[in-house]
Every structure is written in C-alpha cells, then in structure tokens.
Amino acid sequence: MGDGTAAEHVDALFGADVFGTKEMQQRLPKDAFKAVRRALETGERLSRDVADAVALAMKNWAVEQGATHYTHWFQPLTGSTAEKHDAFIVPDGQGRILFALSGSELIQGEPDASSFPSGGLRVTFEARGYTAWDVTSPAFLQRGKNHVTLVIPTAFVSWKGEALDQKAPLLRSMDALSVQALRLLKLFGTADGVKRVYTTLGCEQEYFLVDRNLYFARPDLVTCERTLFGAKPPKGQQLEDHYFGAIPPRVLAYMAEVERELYRVGVPVKTRHNEVAPGQFEFAPLFETANLACDHQMLLMEAIRRVAPRYGLQAILHEKPFAGVNGSGKHNNWSMATDTGVNLLDPRDETHANLQFLTFLCAIIRAVDLHGDLLRAAVASAANDHRLGANEAPPAIMSIFLGDMLSDLMTQLEKGSLDRTIKGGALDLGTRALPQLARDSGDRNRTSPFAFTGNKFEFRAVGSSQSVAWPCTILNTIAADSIDYIATELEKAAGANATPAQVREAVPGVLQKIIAQHKRVLFNGDNYSSEWHAEAEKRGLLNLRDCTTAIPALGADKNIALFAKYKVLNRTELDSRVHIFMEKYAKEMLIESEAMVLMGRQLILPAVVEHQTHLAACVAQTQAAGADVKALKSSLDSFVALASKFIDALDALDEADNHHDSDPFAQGTYMKKQVVPLMTELRKLGDELETRVSSSLWPLPSYRELLFFK
C-alpha cells in the first residue's frame, strides 16, 4: 500500500477474504489447479483426490487468516440464507486436537434440515438433506467479534436429490441456457472458442433506513418490517427532493462501511445514492455471472442489515414499509454473455445488420409473451403485492419496453426487410462550456416491468427483499426454451447442414413469424396508466394482481412441462415450491393481521381512551364553569363515533382472522378475500385517529419521525 489513499485501501481490501483463483493457483499442486479450472470452465466434476487437495489448501488459508470454523452456506426456500458452523478440529489421538478439513467435508454436508420448508418433499421423519459444494462460487471468510468462519457456498438437496433451495435450480437453468445459446451461436458460425454461455446479472437494491430507537417503538416494523398503521405526513415525497439528493453524513458513513465489508468478500458494489422516497437509498453492484451475482446479492442484503445498528440505524428491505410512499424494488439487469466476453444482447452500431442480436432479442420477446405468468409468479410475495400494480411501481401485467430504435427494427422485421438503424445523434447543450453529448437512440421508460436498457434487459418488478435466484432461474429457463425453439426453426428453414450464410438467410423469415405472434407483449407507453390496463386486457395479456392468482400459475401444465424439459425442476420440486410460496403468503398475512389487532388493542386503544377521557372531562368542566361547550361537545361526539368504529373494526378483524385451513391455497385466498379488506378498514380508522389524538398520547413514532431522520 503506497501513501494510503482511499483507492489503495479499496484495492488491497477487494477480495481479501475470498479463496479465489489466485489463492488456488498459489496453493494447489499444478494438476489439481488445472482440474479446478476445467471444472469452472466446462462443469466437469472434481475427483476425490482433487477435492482433498482443495480442502487442505482452503483450510490452511482460512486458518492462517484466523478461522476456527467452517460452514456450508445455503439458500433454503425461506428466502434467506442458512448456515451451521463446525469447528475444523479433529482429535489427534493423544488428547489434543488438529485443525483439519477433508475433501468429503468440503464437498458434502448433512445439516439436520428437517425444519426448512420442503413443501411436502420431505416429511419430518425423512429429515436427511445434503449440502453440496458449488465450485463456481468461491469460499470466503465471515468475520465478526471473536470469530472468523470459512463460508463454503453450497446447494441444498433432499435425500432423493430434489432441490430444496434456490441454487440448484439456478445452476441447472444456467446449464440449460448455455446449451441452447451455444447451439444458436454454432448456427451463426460464431461459436469458435466458446465453451459456455453465461447469464449475467446486476441488481440494484433499494432499501429504507430508519432510526433504530424509533424502529423498536414500532411493533409492526419489528414483526412485519412494514407499518400496519401510520398517517401520511403533510410532506411526503411530493417535492421529489430526496432522489439523488445529498446523502446525509450518517448514512454515507454507514454506506462506506457496508461497501468495505462487501469488498473484502469480493462483492463489487459500485453505486450508492438516495432513492425517491424520504429515508430510501440504493446500492448497485457491478454485474457478474448470475450464480455469483445471486450469492453476492444475499451477502449485500445481509451486510445492509448487519452494519446498520452500528450507526444507530435499522435497515428495512420490505417492498412496501410505508403506505403512500414509494416502495422498494430490486431491478434485475440480465443478459447473456459468452465465456470469451461477448454480450449477446449488445445491439452494436448497425443493429439492422446484426442478425444474431435480433435473433436473441426475439427469443426474449417470445419467452416473455409465452411465460408472462411465470415472470409474474417469480416476483410474487405478500410484500410485493403492495407494490406491483400500485401507481408507482410496474404493474402486474408483464410487457416489454424496447425503445424507439428496436421498435423500429421490429416493425421493419415484421414487414420483411431490414435496412436502417435509427441513430440517437448528438445533443448540443447550447453553450461552449459544456461538451456535446452522445444521445442514446431511445429514451428510458421507468414504468415498464421488463425494459431493454441498451445492452441488457432490466426486470424491474423484482421485490427488494427477495432472493434474485428464483427470478433469474425463470428468466434463464424461458430464454433457453425460446432460443431452443428458434434454433430448431432455423435448422428446419435452412436445412440440417446449412452454412452460417444459409442460416442468416433464413433468419428474417423465422423472426417475422415470431414478431407477428408475440408483438402484443411490446409496449413503450406509460405502464401506470389505466388505458394500458384496458389495452393489455384487449391484447389478452394476463394481469395476475396478487399472490392468490400469481403463485398457482406456477403449477400450470405448460410450466410443469417447461421446467421438466430443461431439467430445472421436476414436477415434485415445482409442486413443493407452489406449496411453500402459498403457505408463506398465508402465514405472513396471518402474522400481519394478528400484529395489527395487538397494536390496536394494546397501544392505540389505550391512547384513544385516554384522549377521549380528557376530552369528556374537559366538556364536563367547561360546562360546569358555565362556558359555551358547543364546539367541544361536537368534537367529543365525532371522536367517540370514530373510536367506536375503530373498536368495531378491531373486533371484526380479530374474529375474522381466527381461521385456519390446512390447505395453504384455501387459507391464502381466505386471508386475501376476507381479512385484507378488514385490515384496510381498520388502518383507515386508526390513521384518522392518529391525526386527532394528542401527539403526547400517541404511542407510535409518526411517519414524519420515521422518514425524515438525518
């Protein structure tokens, strides 16, 4: 480290706690290192000898850094990560211990995993579940007070080998996509030297920060990560003065610490800024291959939560913590790239001549049109229901924004001839003090759930708290399917042994048909508008508004066949997911409604009663003193009426949520239909009371206090 500039610190820090390729090369015998390389490049399995060598090197490295324990880290279907730590120690036979990690301990673990959701895949007495080392995601160190732990990324499967986690299907979907994309590249004659096609993923993570003391005074935030009551403050986000505003010093110090911890474990966090809502912020890492990006995304969420208390803050990753204020999403920027570094969704300059790009693009258009239900299901959660379709987030209708240049090309393709690419040109800013800017060939569209943004797609409907592995798995699978379809059509049209030139000749005809069939999914306008909702319905696009319709869509016959065909999920694995997601939804709704009743009874009602008592005493005393009580009396009357309604609504909710159906669909649908309307009503009354009860009596920190902290 030279003179100690911040940049040098970052450089020295980056990846310092990762057992990466460099460490392997330094520490492994040559043959073993070569075998690992092959495993990374081609997916070839490692022999037991090589695994032993890697385990030894990894353990030595970790112990040198102070590690005492290791853990197989995995991503069960709870939506978060799981870990069980084991010390490296083994008995040396003479009453002391040795530090060791064997190849088999590295490759395979067996957590007692019966308490993770399996959706019927395993009954409790069949508790066995295995974790399996993922060679493609490097091990790293987790550091904390009094401990350093070696973390080994793994997949989590049942005794029968069925996926119980997010990673196994993701890796399978990446394999499926690679196979199909390679096939298409071979047809175009551009597969030379390419062994694999990766999906690349870069996620923009939005989150809220609130003062931790205030957080603990809000049982709803503590229990549900969302406010169940809370009147709108006079100033919300109307002035739009928070977005990209100066970052408050406490928050900036916090962000820098999050970044430093993430740099150590190799997460390339690049961007930080204020988001639209007051108290809302964003981190965005650079994109990486999807598997790594998904693991890193989990680490990012953990770091966001972990570091906040050190600054007196609480991080909130919920999709809609505050009513009437923007929610949080996680834009998934997604593309496909060869292992030789070519981005397959890069349109290049003369796009009309770039038939390979247009082919991949049309595959995505077909995929989204055929499987909009899956994309919608991929982002379905109780929390995201509050966000999707509200007038500030992408709607639940899945459509694609292409922008002017690509839309024009689609029109040309549909007509059967391709002869021009619209250019953005230069932007003159009218003063010599400013440079001429290169203008993009199309504007952006913030309202689209799935937008082409230059050289990648941005899936915007993804929720801020969810694992990105599942949406990415679905994207990969539906893309693989449509690439497969197009490759087959091209083979049919051009003949089995066609040259790349002959394939290119067949391209416009094949794509023309695809556009004619699937252009209904293209929409460049305002996705928030009611006109679009009507138009989308006319076009026959689905509008799966909430979990009770979106989650069951996963189990449709066409989807069972799709996941089975590409060996991403078999029928049992898919069924189990539908079950788990629906159960999660039903349980979360019940927790919310019970939390609401408790808050209503234990916090709000006592304050209301006290306020009413003051008011009544005031009326009586004023009257006794012989003064005019008319205004006071009518204020008391209307307050009593409101309080009575609140009590009735509280009783109604308390009564209604007392419903337990063992079928998660029935339970979820009941919650949605019978309980949610009562919650909405109770909240309305509660929020109105908040604006009327003396603030010295109101037991909950207000939105103003929660949102406008510094």
Ligand code: ADP
């Ligand atoms: P935009 O201005 O369109 O938001 P940025 O360059 O700021 O684009 O990138 C936003 C996110 O998209 C970042 O996480 C970035 O790493 C990611 N990204 C950029 N290119 C790709 C790609 N080819 N594949 C996947 N993600 C990408």
Ligand code: MG
């Ligand atoms: Mg973006």
